[in-house]
Amino acid sequence: MLKIDTKNALKSKVIDSYKKRIEKASEYLLAKKYSEFLTLHNQDLSPILNLAKELKGKFKDVVIVGIGGSILGTQMLHSCLYKESTSIPAFHFIDNIDPLLISSLEKYLDKKTTLFIIVSKSGSTLETATAFSLISKKVSKNQKTNIIIITENKTGLLYTYGEKNKIKTLEMPKFVSGRYSVLTSAGLLPAALMGIDIKKLLIGAKKGTETKNAETLAILIHNLYSTKKRNTMTLFPYIDSFEYFNKWVIQLIAESLGKSSTVGILPISLIGSKDQHSMLQLLIDGPKDKWVLFTELENREKDYTINGIKYSQILQAEKIGTEKSISEKHIQNATIKISHLDEENIGELIMTFEKAIALSGELLGVNAFNQPAVENSKSITKEILLKLKQK
Secondary structure: OEEEEOOOOOOHHHHHOOHHHHHHHHHHHHOOHHHHHHHHHHOOOHHHHHHHHHHOOOOOEEEEEOOHHHOHHHHHHHHHHOOOOOOOOEEEEEOOOOHHHHHHHHHHOOOOOEEEEEEEOOOOOHHHHHHHHHHHHHOOHHHHHHEEEEEOOOOOHHHHHHHHOOOEEEEOOOOOOHHHOOOOHHHHHHHHHOOOOHHHHHHHHHHHHHOOHHHHHHHHHHHHHHHOOOOEEEEEEOOHHHHHHHHHHHHHHHHHHOEOOOEOOEEEEOOOOHHHHOOHHHHHHOOOOEEEEEEEEOOOOOOOEEOOEEHHHHHHHHHHHHHHHHHHOOOOEEEEEEOOOOHHHHHHHHHHHHHHHHHHHHHHOOOOOOOHHHHHHHHHHHHHHHHHHHO
């Protein structure tokens, strides 16, 4: 169960004043084909569950290759919900083509006990295709069953390669953008192999579409950015495993809302309590262009005690201390409270953020589903590589 405490950010009457605007934003969002992500809780999971069952016990390691929206969601699920077990494979991520990263994982690339999951919505992502070219050379012809391709574009390099080599290929929904795709096969197949209950993830996602938390979060984002001129949104969970959750949210916000040279919220990532010792001075005494979104976990599976005080109580005291100190300096802040770190709550949190960011796009008057500026960078890169190839 999720709750959002907004008392240190906006008065209830301000939130109430958004009623008509948020209703209109919801109507506009639902009319768009790219709102398909809101229906993912209704998908048929049997193809994914059947494949996961077929693969169970066959591999010691799983290497997932992708970049950006194709892999960040899976990394987030892994960091939040994965529990190491002798019956579950170890997971490794190739999310960059830095040779230092590739070399650190090279020992897994030619093993018969390694499963490779290659994810690219376009099927032609440069970094993913580059990493996969090395893997395909390492894997023998008899090991093609060790590869699974997840893509959407049937004319892309990955889909074509998979079809030619009879590699198992899963399709992603056409109108679900990459950064909104964690609850598609791109994230759900790896999650199922991690031992995560993906049915419960979607139960939580359904709650995220039904509660008003997403609307409240969208109002917070819009009001603090547009009215209060708080251009920097500081993600500050007091949950250590949320590092990749922050990274996932950062892409969701930056690519969805940074548009038209005039609109752009800067999301930054902190983790409590350790970043109290690196960024709190700036938050409190620096420019007042930031607001803070805390996330706290109300119940933990395991705890420790010192002098009769639980570690979780110390962490909570530090969060409250940070919250009060920034509030005294008139820095707006809100808190998302999660009852337990489990599939339903993470599923609900995912959908709450995805819906909130999409609604924020409507409120800000920008397209939350494209990223035109990125394409220019890709074109320039291709020109440089073409010149290198011709030398």
